[in-house]
Amino acid sequence: MTRTAESGMLVGAAGLAAFGVTLVLLAGGETIDSRIGLTFAVMLAAFGAVHMAIRRWAASASTIILPPAALLTAIGLAEIHRLDPVRAGLQQWWLLIASALTVALLLFLHRRGTATIRRYRYLYLAAGLVLLLLPLLPSAGPLPLRGFEVNGSRLWLLVDLGLAEIRFQPGEIVKLLMVLFLAGYLAERQSALAERPRKLGPFEFPEPRQLFPVVAVWAVSLLVLVVQRDLGASALLFGAFIGMIYAATGRPAYLVIGALLTGAAGYAAYNLFDHVGRRVLAWIQPFQNYEDAGYQVAQAWFGMGTGSLAGSGIGLGRPDLIPNAATDFIFAAVAEELGFAGSLAVLAAFALLIGVGFGIALRSRDRFRKLTAAGLTWVLGLQAFLIIGGVLRLVPLTGITLPFMSYGGSSLVGNFLLLGLLARVSHEEPA
Amino acid sequence: MNRPTRRLAAGILIAFALLGLMTTWVQVVAADTYRLDPRNARFNLTQVGKERGLIVTADGQVVARSDPDPGTTGSFIRSYPTGPIFANVVGYSSLLFGEQGLERAYSTELRSRRDLTISDLLSVILGSDLRPLNLQMTLHDSLQRIAFEALGSQAGAVVALEPSTGAVLAMVSTPSYDPNLLVGPDAAAQWQALLTDPRRPLAQRATRELYPPGSTFKTVVSAAAIDSDYATPETMFPDEASFPLPGSTATIENASGGPCSNGVTTNLLSAFVRSCNTTFARLAVELGAETIGSVAERTGFNRDLPFNWTVVESVFPVGVLNDDDAALAQSGIGERDVRATPLQMALVAAAVANQGIVMSPYLVASTFDADGNEVQATEPAEFDSAFSLDTSQVLAQMMERVVTEGTGRQAAVPGVRVAGKTGTATGVEGRPHAWFIGFAPVEAPTIAIAVLVEAAGESASGGGVAAPIAQTVISGWLNR
Numbered sequence: 001m002t003r004t005a006e007s008g009m010l011v012g013a014a015g016l017a018a019f020g021v022t023l024v025l026l027a028g029g030e031t032i033d034s035r036i037g038l039t040f041a042v043m044l045a046a047f048g049a050v051h052m053a054i055r056r057w058a059a060s061a062s063t064i065i066l067p068p069a070a071l072l073t074a075i076g077l078a079e080i081h082r083l084d085p086v087r088a089g090l091q092q093w094w095l096l097i098a099s100a101l102t103v104a105l106l107l108f109l110h111r112r113g114t115a116t117i118r119r120y121r122y123l124y125l126a127a128g129l130v131l132l133l134l135p136l137l138p139s140a141g142p143l144p145l146r147g148f149e150v151n152g153s154r155l156w157l158l159v160d161l162g163l164a165e166i167r168f169q170p171g172e173i174v175k176l177l178m179v180l181f182l183a184g185y186l187a188e189r190q191s192a193l194a195e196r197p198r199k200l201g202p203f204e205f206p207e208p209r210q211l212f213p214v215v216a217v218w219a220v221s222l223l224v225l226v227v228q229r230d231l232g233a234s235a236l237l238f239g240a241f242i243g244m245i246y247a248a249t250g251r252p253a254y255l256v257i258g259a260l261l262t263g264a265a266g267y268a269a270y271n272l273f274d275h276v277g278r279r280v281l282a283w284i285q286p287f288q289n290y291e292d293a294g295y296q297v298a299q300a301w302f303g304m305g306t307g308s309l310a311g312s313g314i315g316l317g318r319p320d321l322i323p324n325a326a327t328d329f330i331f332a333a334v335a336e337e338l339g340f341a342g343s344l345a346v347l348a349a350f351a352l353l354i355g356v357g358f359g360i361a362l363r364s365r366d367r368f369r370k371l372t373a374a375g376l377t378w379v380l381g382l383q384a385f386l387i388i389g390g391v392l393r394l395v396p397l398t399g400i401t402l403p404f405m406s407y408g409g410s411s412l413v414g415n416f417l418l419l420g421l422l423a424r425v426s427h428e429e430p431a
Numbered sequence: 432m433n434r435p436t437r438r439l440a441a442g443i444l445i446a447f448a449l450l451g452l453m454t455t456w457v458q459v460v461a462a463d464t465y466r467l468d469p470r471n472a473r474f475n476l477t478q479v480g481k482e483r484g485l486i487v488t489a490d491g492q493v494v495a496r497s498d499p500d501p502g503t504t505g506s507f508i509r510s511y512p513t514g515p516i517f518a519n520v521v522g523y524s525s526l527l528f529g530e531q532g533l534e535r536a537y538s539t540e541l542r543s544r545r546d547l548t549i550s551d552l553l554s555v556i557l558g559s560d561l562r563p564l565n566l567q568m569t570l571h572d573s574l575q576r577i578a579f580e581a582l583g584s585q586a587g588a589v590v591a592l593e594p595s596t597g598a599v600l601a602m603v604s605t606p607s608y609d610p611n612l613l614v615g616p617d618a619a620a621q622w623q624a625l626l627t628d629p630r631r632p633l634a635q636r637a638t639r640e641l642y643p644p645g646s647t648f649k650t651v652v653s654a655a656a657i658d659s660d661y662a663t664p665e666t667m668f669p670d671e672a673s674f675p676l677p678g679s680t681a682t683i684e685n686a687s688g689g690p691c692s693n694g695v696t697t698n699l700l701s702a703f704v705r706s707c708n709t710t711f712a713r714l715a716v717e718l719g720a721e722t723i724g725s726v727a728e729r730t731g732f733n734r735d736l737p738f739n740w741t742v743v744e745s746v747f748p749v750g751v752l753n754d755d756d757a758a759l760a761q762s763g764i765g766e767r768d769v770r771a772t773p774l775q776m777a778l779v780a781a782a783v784a785n786q787g788i789v790m791s792p793y794l795v796a797s798t799f800d801a802d803g804n805e806v807q808a809t810e811p812a813e814f815d816s817a818f819s820l821d822t823s824q825v826l827a828q829m830m831e832r833v834v835t836e837g838t839g840r841q842a843a844v845p846g847v848r849v850a851g852k853t854g855t856a857t858g859v860e861g862r863p864h865a866w867f868i869g870f871a872p873v874e875a876p877t878i879a880i881a882v883l884v885e886a887a888g889e890s891a892s893g894g895g896v897a898a899p900i901a902q903t904v905i906s907g908w909l910n911r
Contacts, residue, residue, distance in 0.1 A: 250435040305465025340458040358440035381443040
């Protein structure tokens with residue numbers, strides 16, 4: 001696909017977002033106003049800027065990275081507009097900020113190359129840990145940085161700029177830093193981690209000393225789970241780590257160990273924490289616990305079932321009955337209003353993006369870039385799977401954002417930067 | 432190193448395929464389960480402001496209609512012109528509280544099909560009518576009003592049936608409520624008030640509340656005795672002042688405290704007319720639970736009655752009573768383990784009136800379209816045969832004597848042969864439930880009735896409280 005075709009698809013996605021907003025306005029009995037043009041302009045500006053930056057500074061990058069992301073962003077933006085016009089306005093600002101940061105990242109990588117990134121891997125580890133811990137800062141104090149809780153999870157950071165406050169979830173950036181650190185670390189240590197001198201029955205295990213990082217990351221994930229009460233970030237961090245260490249070593253033993261540790265942590269959390277117990281209840285028996293823990297999932301299923309094949313039409317359903325429809329449950333809202341057709345479109349767009357990302361990884365000759373591309377794609381795919389799977393009751397509900405679609409600035413920024421990194425790796429390892 | 436990466440890719444893509452399967456399940460395969468879940472308000476929400484069909488009585492009174500909303504063009508507000516009188520039959524259709532009564536049972540027919548869906552568009556192209564259907568009930572406004580006013584401020588129920596078809600002529604439950612309040616602006620507060628009202632106005636006493644039927648159940652016991660050839664009206668029984676409960680020191684006594692007749696012997700007819708407890712306690716034990724239960728079940732006890740909504744099952748627990756003669760003796764006079772809805776007791780009376788045949792009760796005669804053309808009419812259906820024609824004729828004579836010379840004299844209508852049976856059952860805090868079941872005219876019955884007054888006054892009896900209400904309703908029906 002040519003760059004020109006790519007730009008055409010981005011214009012199409014901007015048009016789709018504007019069309020979605022038009023339908024929402026019409027369905028609400030409102031008059032058509034400037035918000036339609038604004039949506040179109042913002043989408044065009046955001047994706048256009050990244051597109052131009054790729055043209056200029058990463059010209060050999062795959063052309064199929066941006067279009068599926070633009071499609072998901074467009075559907076998400078229209079649905080957020082339908083659920084909460086005020087938030088849709090904020091989301092557009094975040095879209096522009098995310099785009100600007102991604103352009104800056106592409107320029108930086110153009111100057112220095114991804115090899116620079118590899119050099120500072122321990123810096124990312126440190127930065128990642130600091131960012132993870134920042135929300136634990138006191139919520140009232142003289143510092144311009146404060147942590148605070150939303151819905152019982154302490155994973156928010158408030159940056160007080162004096163004039164304005166910016167609320168941010170550092171976890172969305174931590175996952176990128178984590179991938180970059182692991183790519184650097186594993187590219188170096190791969191052979192040691194792949195050794196398997198220990199045998200236990202039919203299983204082969206690496207040297208215990210090599211397992212130290214596995215246990216360390218597991219411990220950090222547990223810390224996130226226990227202290228910040230954030231099931232989603234915890235599962236995502238640990239899942240990302242296990243996936244990448246497997247990609248680097250090819251040892252299924254890591255998957256087994258990862259599954260066992262996840263199971264053990266999950267079982268303990270289920271017994272120790274009320275909020276985890278509620279999540280499990282909502283997962284297994286949402287309809288029996290409709291009045292309480294199961295309400296959100298049950299409402300999502302009512303909505304999706306009512307949407308059926310073709311959906312109610314955007315603006316004509318009642319996804320507003322689902323608590324947190326604009327964030328964690330955006331998939332259910334889209335499924336209700338755009339129907340089975342819309343659900344499949346979203347799943348297909350993610351699958352395409354994942355396929356392209358892994359394709360970049362498979363074609364990379366450099367080990368660091370290969371792990372970076374695989375890790376980024378894996379994290380993106382895992383995050384989308386965890387939250388959609390939570391809504392569809394394939395896995396327990398973890399409460400993370402759906403990349404590109406959920407309302408939330410941190411998520412948009414994180415995933416846009418992810419696209420930028422993927423594009424750069426793709427540029428450095430052209431097909 | 433590409434092999435594990437490829438496997439990771441395959442893993443996540445398989446996971447996404449599973450998501451695809453899962454959404455296929457939720458949105459395609461099992462979509463209707465979730466769409467139609469009663470807790471899913473979405474469907475009701477789409478019906479807000481839509482036109483719904485009319486519900487009219489057999490004599491042409493509109494009891495539910497949709498009026499154009501003066502505030503919004505093309506929008507409608509549901510209204511119930513008869514207010515509380517038909518509330519337990521018609522129910523309500525509310526955004527907040529769902530649907531009840533016929534509004535619920537006929538929701539599909541009553542709703543407008545103008546939903547702007549593709550299938551609707553196709554229907555229009557194919558020439559079908561999307562306007563809502565209307566209901567013609569079997570109930571008569573005139574009779575319903577008479578029954579409603581006769582119950583007055585007392586809590587209770589009246590069910591009147593046409594014995595030959597099962598068509599319900601009147602069905603009242605008091606205290607009632609005004610369904611208009613549940614569609615008005617103050618609906619939530621009104622709903623709370625109704626829910627917390629100790630008089631329980633939302634209870635559907637005619638079909639969804641159980642009461643001990645008291646002596647009206649002697650009709651079933653007599654039917655069992657006669658139908659099984661165990662006794663005739665002339666069969667003699669000892670006339671005891673009290674009947675000792677088998678295996679117990681407790682006794683059953685007559686309402687008078689003494690014997691029923693001469694203190695030596697009495698026959699079945701006389702015991703029935705005077706409602707002797709000792710005789711029927713003895714008879715129940717002699718007949719056995721199986722024999723009584725068999726007749727009871729053929730009138731509808733222990734069974735799901737076919738009706739426009741789920742009727743609470745009336746109970747005569749044969750299994751329990753088989754092993755417990757004391758309980759059986761008490762159950763023989765409609766106490767202890769026997770429970771019945773007023774609708775069930777009306778069916779007992781209707782069985783006697785209709786030569787032993789029980790017809791399935793129903794509320795809606797037909798549905799008709801916006802142009803007044805009938806779409807579907809309800810065909811009367813036989814539910815079961817409770818007892819023989821001969822038994823029914825003997826029972827009818829016995830029940831007529833109750834009204835001419837027995838406990839049911841206050842149900843008598845001048846110039847009409849009325850048959851009936853009274854009942855005074857254990858109620859609440861010393862205030863008994865007063866019952867009357869019956870039918871008229873005996874030679875060619877056009878109405879069968881059950882009257883229940885819940886927790887009537889302290890010295891109240893079926894003959895004193897329920898029979899006069901039956902009298903009012905029967906004479907109102909025959910003189911309409």
